[in-house]
Amino acid sequence: MNKLRIVYATKTKHSKKLAQAIGNALNIRAENVSDNLLPLEADLLFLVGGIYGGESLPELLAFVKSLDREKIKSVALITSCVSKKQGQDTVRKILQDKEIPVVDEFICQGSFLFFKIGHPNKDDIQEVVDFTVRISERRKY
Numbered sequence: 001m002n003k004l005r006i007v008y009a010t011k012t013k014h015s016k017k018l019a020q021a022i023g024n025a026l027n028i029r030a031e032n033v034s035d036n037l038l039p040l041e042a043d044l045l046f047l048v049g050g051i052y053g054g055e056s057l058p059e060l061l062a063f064v065k066s067l068d069r070e071k072i073k074s075v076a077l078i079t080s081c082v083s084k085k086q087g088q089d090t091v092r093k094i095l096q097d098k099e100i101p102v103v104d105e106f107i108c109q110g111s112f113l114f115f116k117i118g119h120p121n122k123d124d125i126q127e128v129v130d131f132t133v134r135i136s137e138r139r140k141y
């Protein structure tokens with residue numbers, strides 16, 4: 001079995017754009033965390049989200065808290081932020097406490113107001129897609 005899922009949380013649509021590009025590349029639907037998702041099962045779950053005041057969105061954190069470690073075999077994080085430095089540390093911590101392994105994290109250039117305007121751009125999106133394809137091929141079951 002090699003079941004992939006993509007879930008994103010977004011405020012300004014960057015994560016949606018990234019998640020949809022990944023979905024197109026992997027041929028699966030990207031799901032918005034705000035759509036009352038049913039309990040998930042996945043061999044590899046991509047969690048896509050931005051950083052706001054150093055944190056992930058509360059709805060993403062609530063979703064991660066709801067994950068069942070019997071049903072989620074591994075997670076990869078795709079993060080977009082203006083600093084290109086901050087990761088989804090709280091998400092990581094919750095997953096660690098649940099003993100759900102995080103295989104890798106990719107931090108993509110985002111933008112905020114006029115800082116780094118235009119990002120994530122075409123090249124940023126391609127880098128994210130390349131990362132996810134690489135990870136999903138590495139994790140074939």
Ligand SMILES: Cc1cc2nc3c(=O)[nH]c(=O)nc-3n(C[C@H](O)[C@H](O)[C@H](O)COP(=O)(O)O)c2cc1C
Nearest residue numbers: 011012013014015050051052053054081082083110
């Ligand atoms: C209210 C707000 C707070 C933000 N705080 C941070 C931050 O602390 N660090 C950072 O690197 N980027 C920060 N950003 C930039 C976002 O992480 C970046 O724009 C990201 O791409 C947003 O993803 P989204 O469009 O999916 O919501 C902030 C953006 C907003 C709107």
